[in-house]
Amino acid sequence: MSKKAFITGITGQDGAYLSRFLLGKGYEVFGLLARRSSDTKWRLRELQIEDDIQYVEGDLTDPASLVRALSHFGVDEVYNLGAQSFVATSWMQPILTGSVTGLGAVNLLEAIRLHDPNIRFYQASSSEMFGKIQERVQSETTPFYPRSPYGVAKLYAHWMTVNYRESFGLHASSGILFNHESPLRGIEFVTRKITDAVARIKLQKQDHLYLGNTEALRDWGFAGDYVEAMWMMLQQDTPDDYVVATGRTTSVADFCRIAFAHVGLNHADYIKTDPKLQRPAEVDVLLGNAAKAKKKLGWQAKMTLEDLIANMVDADIKRIDREQPSNRIAVTA
């Protein structure tokens, strides 16, 4: 009999890649669909899996909808990817971020505990929890120091995952994932903002790219690689926490340089800085050590940053040629 997985955040970048991966493994995939005024399934359509998933309406802030979803589907694994996931927005909407990104995880853990404590649970934790880094290279033992309401909310959800594992014996694992990107990344994040702009500038539809802090350094990997680590965690006999990262850090400026060079342009000719895009508190540098994931899960990042950037720029050039308005939402940062 095929295994059943329930995914919150199914319409997000990781939800789409994880769904495709699990469907490929023969899983039945169920997704929580939050009520929105417009269609949010464009990523699932791009991967041509929209019709292979069964959806249930609900919201991470509505515990009853989560219990209903779990009892309706009778699933084996739950992946909690749903979140208000954009750091800059978390200063504008700290309470919503706390409700969805923090308490939402507990709503789901409670639903599992009450409905079927044998369900295996994955929590999408984040390298943003390291924030003002306490060690040059961050691993599972590095102390946390979040720098945004998003990071604080993720830390709460992370510790609640650990707590439910220790208190109730749930098979609850937490992946501390460093930034991961793809052609399906939301356009508010810096990588996709850059690759979209590179494509538009190349196609002479835009003149400049406005950015905030271009000195920030991130450990960027490919989302398609990272969702495999999520699944691997839930196949272990024992639940645990794992850092998932590439072990290479690159500045926003260097990301731009590589992206513009991919289409034969010099980034310095097009980038302008806008102080409004600076954040109230910055995470200056992130660099992960995924040795534990490699040793215990057999996982390691496969795609290089250069290939990732090339794929993202090429996908944006194709999209802009077709001009799909549903992919573009207001860019505030």
Ligand code: NDP
């Ligand atoms: P996205 O922003 O692309 O997706 C977020 C998802 O959460 C969307 O499906 C969104 O639905 C859903 N969502 C938002 N609010 C609610 C709500 N109230 N109830 C239910 N669902 C909701 O994120 P990613 O796919 O990039 O990331 C997946 C998870 O991993 C997130 O939790 C993120 O914080 C975390 N993470 C991501 C990293 C990265 O680099 N990508 C790094 C570390 C952690 P809708 O489409 O309807 O808005």
Ligand code: GDP
């Ligand atoms: P984050 O690491 O989850 O915050 O991912 P982002 O892609 O949103 O931001 C990565 C880094 O890029 C942060 O240090 C931002 O301050 C920096 N950055 C610089 N300019 C911009 C911009 O215009 N938009 C975004 N989103 N980030 C920017």
